[in-house]
Amino acid sequence: MIKILKIAARNLLRYRRRTLLTSLLVVIGVVAVLLFVAITGSFKTMMVGQITDSMLGHMQVHRRGYVASIESLPLNLNMPPQLAAKVKEALDANPGIAAYAPRVKFGAMFSNFTETTSVRVNGIDPDAEVKVTPLLPARQQDGERGGPLVKPGEMLVPVLVARGLQVKAGDTVVLIATNKDGSVNGKTFVIRGTLESATGPGGRDGYIHIDDARELLRMAQPEVSEFAVSVKNPDRVDRVHAALNGVLAEVKNKQGQPALEVHPWQRLTPFANIANMIDILTLAIKVMLVSIVLVAIMNVMVMAVYERIREIGTISAIGTPPRRILALFLGEGLLLGVAGTLIGVAVSLGAIYALNLSKFTYSFGQQQGLLLAPTIGAGDVITIAAMVIGVAIIASLHPAWKASRMDPITALRHV
Amino acid sequence: MSLIHAQNLAKSYRVGDLEVPALKGIDFVIEPSSFVAFVGPSGSGKSTLLNLVGCLDHPTSGKLTVLDTDVAALNRSASAEFRGRHIGFIFQDFNLIPVLTAYENIEYPLVMVQNWPAAQRHDRVMSLLDAVGMADQAGKRPDQLSGGQKQRVAVARALVANSKLVLADEPTANLDHDTAYRIIELMRKMRDEFGTTFVFSTHDAKIMREAEVTFTLEDGRFITNPPSHHD
Structure with a gap:
């Protein structure tokens, strides 16, 4: 597997500019999502905290x-x-x-x-x-x-x-x-x-x-x-x-x-709808990220297969099993996703750190000078990273499958 | 026991509504450790025949046995496995993998096809590099090698997995005469050293004379069919 990934990495470096641009798209997507999640998460936590910790509590018990x-x-x-x-x-x-x-x-x-x-x-x-x-x-x-x-x-x-x-x-x-x-x-x-x-x-x-x-x-x-x-x-x-x-x-x-009813805070304030809106926006941003990664990586992988048809014919002719050819191209997609994700996560964490250092403030209702303190949990980072890498593999699946199913004679004759 | 045995072997292609015959029921036998050439003009069926023997294609009719295996009965995966285990290929355009060094190109079948342990891979690749006279070029990529050097690497790649049979489709077509001759000499030397059967196609009269057995094809049929005389 390491050898396959090594060859996949070299294939990616064969087209440096294209690989760089694709990785950059993935990086931008990851940064956008992680920053959005961190900032909106911070705002949501503050908003919910203000409502629950200064007025409602987390739940209330009432008579029916x-x-x-x-x-x-x-x-x-x-x-x-x-x-x-x-x-x-x-x-x-x-x-x-x-x-x-x-x-x-x-x-x-x-x-x-x-x-x-x-x-x-x-x-x-x-x-x-x-x-x-x-x-x-x-x-x-x-x-x-x-x-x-x-x-x-x-x-x-x-x-x-x-x-x-x-x-x-x-x-x-x-x-x-x-x-x-x-x-x-x-x-x-x-x-x-x-x-x-x-x-x-x-x-x-x-x-x-x-x-x-x-x-x-x-x-x-x-x-x-x-x-x-x-x-x-x-x-x-x-x-x-x-x-x-x-x-x-x-x-x-x-x-x-x-005789009694128990209501969580979400049922007691319309601000719960804002929290829900934030969740929906986060989901929408994640869907956009998935689309960016899917289109960018699928495009680059389709190009990679098209440009290397004769090479695919060669490795197929010398007996490379179709599953290994599949793995080779999936490996390229995987590496693109992993590289973009790692760089994106690093840039995002740096940006979040910088935002915290900048002590940016904002108002909420009558509350003035609330400190924007974006944070992101390891769970969110892992989820988004796994999502991007998973989508990168999915985006590579069809081109990789096509490569693995290619008829070696037709491929070798390709000009 | 013969290495390759073809009986009434035929192959035709469908072009639109037309059935175009490429091979019209040919019979031949190739013995182990032979040095064989399929010769003939362009379109005579040489490449089709090599593709069938190399399990890259299936005959339309007839029987073809390679190493006692009815290769017409192999499915896609089994064909790939059979090729990887028993057959090496040398191509007219060398077809080395551009991102790999000469060493890694030769090593490729051992990694991607046969899963050899690393230590054994190294010894085997180095011995092949030595055998084809490319030990000092091991770290170079294909774009840093001449045509003759590339074909030497291709010969080594075809032999590295202990193939019983090496098929070469016009292996000298893109080389100057001296280099072409040296490649044919190298192939013969490898046959002598490893006992591998080499079957190559060519339409170069000088090169075809280097073969020990020659099958001349024209319009999908043998026009000469000399007995195997590698004995």
């Missing part, structure tokens, strides 16, 4: 039907303590889960005593919340930092609401909410700070302590609207979700249906 009517934040679909305890039990038992945080969510009127607007309020357990959404504290723009995210009596106000009502950290505001049985209650809060939105303009989510939320809503017992959950390995959200879903599906309501 809650997500379907989430726009109205229905209080009647909160989990009573017994149900919440079953959820906690299931979460504690799952080894893939890193942390979880109970939330009480409701809609309220936010007033600075002269003006009023609507807000969505998250009652949170600050210690548990920062474990699930570790980037949430970083969204606080002003006011007191450090210590618990919010203390009882404090509120983190969405920045757009704060600007609109011209309130700032230290100001006293009032939240007015309707509880489950329809009665209205109000409670004053001191603004601890303003909170930038993770999802761009329109974010109206404020944060108060979970005990304040329960007090404001006059809950007779500590209900929970949702559990936000973070997993140990974000790449395995689907697996953890399936396992948790399986366990919680055993908890039935009075109608005998599952």
Whole structure:
């Protein structure tokens, strides 16, 4: 086999310029794909991280039907303590889960005593919340930092609401909410700070302590609207979700249906579609790469066979088995693919390193100065390399097969 | 026991709707270690006959036995294996592989056809290079060799795998007379040294005289059919 590859390499060097141009095409294709995967992968990881680690968590557990009517934040679909305890039990038992945080969510009127607007309020357990959404504290723009995210009596106000009502950290505001049985209650809060939105303009989510939320809503017992959950390995959200879903599906309501629902982050935000779009674009770029490699190598191999018909006749006449002739030409395609891939990978890794050194920044939503940190996993490099090399072999297959099936007499007579 | 035995051997080609006969039922026997020439004018059937004997083509009818094998019955792969094991070829245009050195061209059948171990390959190739007087040119590529040198390398390549039979189609056609004569002499010397049967085609009257047995073809038939006298 080594001898075959050696001869194949010399045959490639016979037409240096053509080999160089073909390899260059493969290199360009590999570099384009690897850079695209690295940059979009970095953007996707950042975007998903921003959404999951500063707001949603990787998964959420709700009472059945809650997500379907989430726009109205229905209080009647909160989990009573017994149900919440079953959820906690299931979460504690799952080894893939890193942390979880109970939330009480409701809609309220936010007033600075002269003006009023609507807000969505998250009652949170600050210690548990920062474990699930570790980037949430970083969204606080002003006011007191450090210590618990919010203390009882404090509120983190969405920045757009704060600007609109011209309130700032230290100001006293009032939240007015309707509880489950329809009665209205109000409670004053001191603004601890303003909170930038993770999802761009329109974010109206404020944060108060979970005990304040329960007090404001006059809950007779500590209900929970949702559990936000973070997993140990974000790449395995689907697996953890399936396992948790399986366990919680055993908890039935009075109608005998599952009482709870578990949703991965992708089902909770439209930004999942952007992530999917990135995946589709990556696939499209990979298809383009395959096409480039296929056409470039098939073209060069067809030329190689056509130009060496007499030579093929000679080696066939002296008894070279058809399978070896096939291997010889496949070897040429393989070497073209391997050379292009190796150079392409080296150039790509260099370019990724240079991009990281350049500290290139960009904005995402309200987030400014996010650092572009392209990275590429060994798995992606190996997959793309294997894909290119595989396509190089496939592209050589037909010309190589034709060479191996060539009639030696006809080939020897070829002028 | 004869090396090649042809009985009523015929070959025709289809050109459009026409059946064009190239060989019209010929009989001959070639004994081992002979030095044989097929001679005749262009289009007389020499190359067709060499192609049949060399298992590159199949007869339309008749029987052809080479080394006790009915070569007409061999399929494509079996033909290739048979050629690789028993038959060497020398071509009019030398047909060396341009990217390989003289050494590697001679080594080629041992690597690509017969899978010889490296150490044995080296000894065998060096002995053949010596035998054809090309030891000092071993590292040169075909484009660095003269026509005569290329044909010497081709002779060595044809013999390297211990072929019992070497077929040469107009091996001297592209050489000047002196070089052509030296190549024929070399082939005869190799026959003497290795006992290999050489069958070559030529239309050069001076070269054909060097053969020990001559079959003259005209219009697909032998016009002279002398008995083998390599004894």
